[in-house]
Amino acid sequence: MIAKSFKWIALGASCLTAPALAEPMALLDRHGSRVAIEPYAPNIVRVTIALDPDLASAAPGEGPNAKADATGWTHRSDASGDIFSSSALTLTVDAQPWPKAPTQMERYFAPSLPPVSLSVQDASGNVLTKMTGWEMAPVTVNGEKTFKVGASFDSPADEHYYGLGQNQEGYMDLRGKQIDCQHFYDAPAGETVCVPFMVTNKGYGIVWDNPARTLIQPGLHSSTHWQSQVGERVSFFVITGKTTDDLYAGYAKLTGATPLPPKAGFGLIQSKARYESQQELLDIANGYRQRNLPIDVMVLDWFYWTRMGQMDIDRSYFPDPKGMNDQLNAMGMRSIISVWPRFERESRYFEYLKAKGWFLHDKDGLPVDGLPMRFDRAGALIDSTNPEAREWFWGKIRDNIASQGFDWFWLDETEPDLVPDGYFYAKGSGDRYHNLFPLVHTTGVAEGSERDRPGFRNMILARAAYLGSQRNGGLFWSSDVKSTWEALHRQIPAGLNFTASGLAYWGSDIGGWQWPKGPKAENPILVDPAGATAMGADYPDYPELFVRWFQYSVFTPTLRIHGQRPGTALWEYGKAAEPILADWLRLRYTLMPYIYALGRHTYDTGAPFMRGLFMDFPNDPKVSDIGDQYMFGPAFLVAPVTVQGQTKRPVYLPAGTAWYDYWSNQRFEGGQTIEVDTPINRIPLFVKAGSIVPMGVQVKSTAEKQALESIRVYPGADARFTLYDDDGTTNAYRKGGMKANLVWNDAAKSLTSKTKLPSGQAIAGLVQVVGQ
Secondary structure, three states, X not given: OHHHHHXXXXXXXXXXXXXXXXXXXXXXXXXXXXXXXXXXXXXXXXXXXXXXXXXXXXXXXXXXXXXXXOOOOEEEEEXXXXXXXXXXXXXXXXXXXXXXXXXXXXXXXXXXXXXXXXXEEEOOOOEXXXXXXXXXXXXXXXXXXXXXXXXXXXXXXXXXXXXXXXXXXXXOOOOOOOEEEOOEOOOOOOOEEOOOEEEEOOOEEEEEOOOOOEEEEEEEOOEEEEEEEEEOOEEEEEEEOOOXXXXXXXXXXXXXXXXXXXXXXXXXXXXXXXXXXXXXXXXXXXXXXXXXXXXXXXXEOOOOOOXXXXXXXXXXXXXXXXXXXXXXXXXXXXXXXXXXXXXXXXXXXXXXXXXXXXXXXXXXXXXXXXXXXXXXXXXXEEOOOOHHHHHXXXXXXXXXXXXXXXXXXXXXXXXXXXOOOOOXXXXXXOOOOOOOHHHHHHHHHHHHHHHHOOOOOOOEEEOOOOOOHHHHOEEEEOOOOOOOHHHHHHHHHHHHHHHOOOOOOEEOOEOOOOOOOOOOOOOOOOOOOOOOOOOOOOOOOHHHHHHHHHHHHOOOOOEEEOOOOOOOOHXXXXXXXXXXXXXXXXXXXXXXXXXXXXXXXXXXXXXXXXXXXHHHOOOOHHHXXXXXXXXXXOOEEEOOXXXXXXXXXXXXXXXXOEEEEXXXXXXXXXXXXXXXXXXXXXXXXXXXXXXXXXXXXXXOOOOOOOOEEEEEEEOOOOEEEEEEEOOOOOHHHHHOOEEEEEXXXXXXXXXXXXXXXXXXXXXXXXEEEOOO
């Protein structure tokens, strides 16, 4: 019965998706369950299981974009099963005995699918993971007869799990949780984003190849279970590695490299929901310059248009957008503008897009207009699963908006906010492709920019992602979070699991997006709110919250102020907050040579530079569930303050190395928890012994050539650091750039480089050895 139903849906699905047939290394038959094995690299192998051999042999879905490569792999069979081996791993698809007649109990409870099990071992023969079974359960979703599909894996008691996109529930280790992997703006704790890539502390990661809503229970009852709500096959990739960075290199090989953002993307990005006029935006930009505060990007958020979907600029309030951008450029600044994927019925393109069939639509082919659950009547969603629709969308951005001098684009609502479940894309059911939109939507702009602006480095601000979204130049953020201490606390593990999903560039709306409103302060307020205009009088501890959020964000990949409040600029949080914020902003720019080099390293390797402690200290079991501390590059251990009125906090210093307090240079041995003072102008910040930290002179923006002020060395171990620089705006970095490999010999107490520094300076006179 199942096989007959499956044949029916397989034909229907092929009409929708028409996946190209792959050429797996082997297509095995386990009593009717077909298992395809398809290597992509010595440490990457894809497993596909289906009842239909064509579906088992079909190519992966969107996200992975690498070509299969079985170079160096071998296949043999023995009594244990089929064995596939490379220099990095061995995958064994277990032999299955001829099925016996079921017992009376099994007639009710045994699965009807022919069983499949397999194991993965590393090059030394250590078992990394075992898949114990797979499932297909018939369901009807959105009028389509289909299946829930899933697989289960063994979970040892000491296995820990990270990644799977963005969840704001407040935990780091995913073990024992249920992760509802779907893009969901209205998730109670804050928007969830599904990137179905999970890494473990056992030397492997799994990329789950299904864009439907997927439930994952990592390590629950000694098993890890994946179940997608729509599908006709199980398809996943196993990536192995000796280090977590090996896993991220594999993810990058499989789904695409992370481009190096323009250098301005690492500086301060100033935004507000919203600047009402051209003059208001320019006044804020001038305010930074008048106060001698560094800044790189001004952002023009929504409702600068005449109607949603006009894709125009309201000249009543922005009379000369090209002139506005020219003025920003003259001040050493760039611009980002928000572009939404929604079109009101009254907008000039609605009927054209409707006639073309380029909207998300219902079963009758009519555009879906708004969100009834939130009484949202703000228009229909462009169907970016259609290549023609997204090409048209980019064309209008280019001709109507980029032509006015705007540099980069903020693609808001990339979940999309207009939930596709129950509706249809050109590609198929919105339920089947629930998580796909952010990948295809950003792809249209990335490809268009690459073609039409080949000399200009692309960057896209987006609030959702999927497998491979990093290759489109995305800077991702945690969506419209609340302006509370609780929300700040949740940002840290949320961001660390997001970057653990292989997408390095993540940040948050500093200060929270929602109108400032929070519970009454329970502790003495550490920042006098006098003179603050960013909030009402009922939230006197909000300037303190903003200071703590800003301090944390100086050590995240992107530094972006945004929010729905009367004012968002640094001087709008009061006279007491402003000098503290100014110092931390200048610290960000002091560290720009270090941070930009981290971005280059991510481009070269795929490894994120905002890192959960599990990545760098795999031999210290105490770090497995620490979600309120992290590494920022190889040097800095960051421990943000997220409690109102807190003037001390405990910090765990990972074992295996010594640590220096950044503020005092005091040295501590690792493997201990210490109590650290946290006055309002400081958060705990430590530097690992054996670190090289280049520091730059102050600049107004990254448009200025920045000389090095010093190269700090924290002794205690040999160290290497690759200093990097380029023009900051073009794609020439793909062919090289200026690099200097700095080498610290701890025994000789010497720092050397075989090449000159990118700044042209000599090393002599720059080196500062801490403690000497």
